[in-house]
Amino acid sequence: MNWPALPFLLPLLTALAALFMGRPGRLRRQVVGGSAALQLLLALYLCARTLDGSRLVLGIGGWSAQYGIVLVVDLLSAIMLALAALTALVTILYGFVESRLAVEHPLRLPLVQFMMVGINLSFCTGDLFNLFVAFEIMLIASYALLTLEVDNWEIKETYPYVAINLFGSVFFICACGLVYARFGTLNFAQIAARAGTMTDDPLLLIIALLLLVVFGIKAGLFPLYFWLPNSYPTLPIPLAALYGGMLTKVGVYVLLRMLATLLPPELTLIHRLLLWLSAATMILAVLGALSRNYIRGILSYHILSQIGFMLLAVGFFTPLAIAAAIVYIIHHIVVKSSLFLIGGVAAWLNRTDDLERMGNLWEKTPWVGVCFLLQALSLAGIPPLSGFWGKYLIITVGLEQRAYVLVGVCIVASVLTLVSMLKIWNGAFWKSSLKILVHREDPRWKRMAALCGALTMISLGIGLGAEGVFRVARQAADTALDQRGYIEAVTRITNPKEATP
Amino acid sequence: MQPETAILIGIMFTVATYLVLHRSFVRILFGFLILTTAANLFVLSMSGTPDGKNAPVVPAVDTGAVMVDPLPQALILTAIVIGFGTAAYLVFLLYRLFLDQKTTDAIALYRTGPTDEPTDPPTS
Numbered sequence: 363m364n365w366p367a368l369p370f371l372l373p374l375l376t377a378l379a380a381l382f383m384g385r386p387g388r389l390r391r392q393v394v395g396g397s398a399a400l401q402l403l404l405a406l407y408l409c410a411r412t413l414d415g416s417r418l419v420l421g422i423g424g425w426s427a428q429y430g431i432v433l434v435v436d437l438l439s440a441i442m443l444a445l446a447a448l449t450a451l452v453t454i455l456y457g458f459v460e461s462r463l464a465v466e467h468p469l470r471l472p473l474v475q476f477m478m479v480g481i482n483l484s485f486c487t488g489d490l491f492n493l494f495v496a497f498e499i500m501l502i503a504s505y506a507l508l509t510l511e512v513d514n515w516e517i518k519e520t521y522p523y524v525a526i527n528l529f530g531s532v533f534f535i536c537a538c539g540l541v542y543a544r545f546g547t548l549n550f551a552q553i554a555a556r557a558g559t560m561t562d563d564p565l566l567l568i569i570a571l572l573l574l575v576v577f578g579i580k581a582g583l584f585p586l587y588f589w590l591p592n593s594y595p596t597l598p599i600p601l602a603a604l605y606g607g608m609l610t611k612v613g614v615y616v617l618l619r620m621l622a623t624l625l626p627p628e629l630t631l632i633h634r635l636l637l638w639l640s641a642a643t644m645i646l647a648v649l650g651a652l653s654r655n656y657i658r659g660i661l662s663y664h665i666l667s668q669i670g671f672m673l674l675a676v677g678f679f680t681p682l683a684i685a686a687a688i689v690y691i692i693h694h695i696v697v698k699s700s701l702f703l704i705g706g707v708a709a710w711l712n713r714t715d716d717l718e719r720m721g722n723l724w725e726k727t728p729w730v731g732v733c734f735l736l737q738a739l740s741l742a743g744i745p746p747l748s749g750f751w752g753k754y755l756i757i758t759v760g761l762e763q764r765a766y767v768l769v770g771v772c773i774v775a776s777v778l779t780l781v782s783m784l785k786i787w788n789g790a791f792w793k794s795s796l797k798i799l800v801h802r803e804d805p806r807w808k809r810m811a812a813l814c815g816a817l818t819m820i821s822l823g824i825g826l827g828a829e830g831v832f833r834v835a836r837q838a839a840d841t842a843l844d845q846r847g848y849i850e851a852v853t854r855i856t857n858p859k860e861a862t863p
Numbered sequence: 864m865q866p867e868t869a870i871l872i873g874i875m876f877t878v879a880t881y882l883v884l885h886r887s888f889v890r891i892l893f894g895f896l897i898l899t900t901a902a903n904l905f906v907l908s909m910s911g912t913p914d915g916k917n918a919p920v921v922p923a924v925d926t927g928a929v930m931v932d933p934l935p936q937a938l939i940l941t942a943i944v945i946g947f948g949t950a951a952y953l954v955f956l957l958y959r960l961f962l963d964q965k966t967t968d969a970i971a972l973y974r975t976g977p978t979d980e981p982t983d984p985p986t987s
Binding site: 429491494495498501502505506509514515517518520521524525528529531532533535536538539540542543 | 941957
């Protein structure tokens with residue numbers, strides 16, 4: 363069974379089916395929702411298969427690994443696949459509840475599925491150029507979704523998003539060319555095998571820096587993040603949750619994969635650069651969040667601040683630190699997308715998400731408030747919620763490496779996160795004013811809030827079962843860092859006679 | 864890499880950077896078009912100098928000549944198609960931007976600053 367191909371074939375077929383069904387209808391929704399659920403089950407199955415640290419490798423077309431396309435699923439990929447499928451499922455269901463069939467844009471569901479093709483393919487691929495193609499599929503679908511339902515005023519915010527990502531793609535092609543010129547292959551395993559013997563080659567450093575810029579743009583690293591906080595708020599709420607939860611994390615995953623599996627671990631200059639850039643991202647983005655006055659804007663800036671935490675952990679580059687980054691990614695994707703959705707429910711109830719004009723929500727809808735409070739405190743890192751464990755691990759690693767300044771930055775950023783979350787809490791939930799109405803007539807908000815509640819429960823589960831999550835993350839980190847095993851697994855599948863190079 | 868190709872790619876990157884740094888979104892579009900071409904040329908030049916080598920489709924048995932490395936050509940074939948698609952998308956986006964805002968100049972577009980007070984999320 364060719365399991366590694368299924369995670370992107372399934373959404374591809376769903377997207378095509380949805381396209382051919384044409385107008386939005388009940389059947390089309392059932393097909394897409396069912397497929398999203400199936401993708402989640404598939405990803406969980408892949409997690410179970412790779413839990414022992416094994417890798418599922420598929421050489422497409424039976425070509426030799428040096429020139430052909432290889433798909434590799436290890437535990438890290440499987441975890442990311444599961445998180446992507448979970449986010450997609452919840453946001454698709456939220457979209458079903460939020461918008462009636464009559465107003466649903468006919469292209470939204472197919473485009474979401476096309477985006478999932480790109481996201482899943484970039485988690486599964488074992489080939490640099492195939493990764494480029496996956497990124498392009500994801501980005502083109504994301505451009506289209508971003509501009510699908512914007513109004514005439516907000517269209518100008520989407521242009522920088524499209525432009526900066528196009529330039530990222532151009533640099534990615536250049537990096538592919540350089541890699542091919544230097545290593546004579548684009549396969550991850552072969553690059554890893556050859557890069558290990560040429561650690562003092564200056565071209566290797568240039569390639570690594572180029573890749574850092576490319577994936578830094580996708581992830582939203584410090585000097586390259588200006589496109590994100592203005593463009594994400596233009597999206598409808600369920601799509602904003604999907605984008606905020608998943609898209610930048612694809613960049614983080616690929617950076618992690620590059621540094622851990624592809625490039626030799628001796629590139630300490632890159633790691634140190636990554637440390638300081640992510641510290642800057644963390645602090646500047648959280649200050650940006652404080653400056654905003656509407657929920658989607660605050661949350662968009664928070665995505666960046668959290669990216670800083672993850673990449674800081676990647677930059678420390680010990681097995682424990684990589685595990686910490688993975689724990690943080692798991693926590694962040696669930697919490698971030700649920701915060702966007704809760705913000706959406708709050709905005710639905712107040713008919714606005716401008717904090718000046720919101721209020722009364724704690725009094726009228728306490729359960730939405732409880733969900734928000736749990737997730738916001740988790741984001742800020744209050745024990746025993748899920749965010750605490752990620753931050754605890756990162757700070758432990760930081761103290762081990764005597765990086766006291768970076769640890770200080772982490773703590774300051776966490777406190778400022780709490781402050782900006784309190785801003786939403788005070789503005790939307792706690793404030794009571796007779797002038798502000800809470801619109802509870804339309805019962806759809808209850809089902810939307812129930813979805814948020816489900817995500818909150820998952821996040822609580824991650825917080826309370828932190829021990830198990832950490833063990834899985836540790837296993838994923840060890841597998842990702844095991845370059846020799848990766849090389850062996852790939853070369854064995856494509857050419858059994860070829861020994862380890 | 865041949866020196867003349869290297870110089871050509873360098874000039875194209877310079878021109879593209881110059882155009883991209885302009886305020887007008889149309890010039891950014893042109894900069895992007897030149898930049899993709901430069902990047903494709905860069906990847907193509909990675910297959911080495913073609914002097915005395917056969918095209919990849921011709922079997923090299925009788926002449927004994929070496930084949931040009933075909934992989935970079937296969938890569939840019941994909942990259943050209945993707946670049947063409949995204950360029951077409953960018954043109955349409957620009958056209959819609961122009962229809963909506965009656966300008967493509969960044970200063971005029973963002974005079975009011977980024978949307979601090981966005982419209983409320985659609986409730987339907």
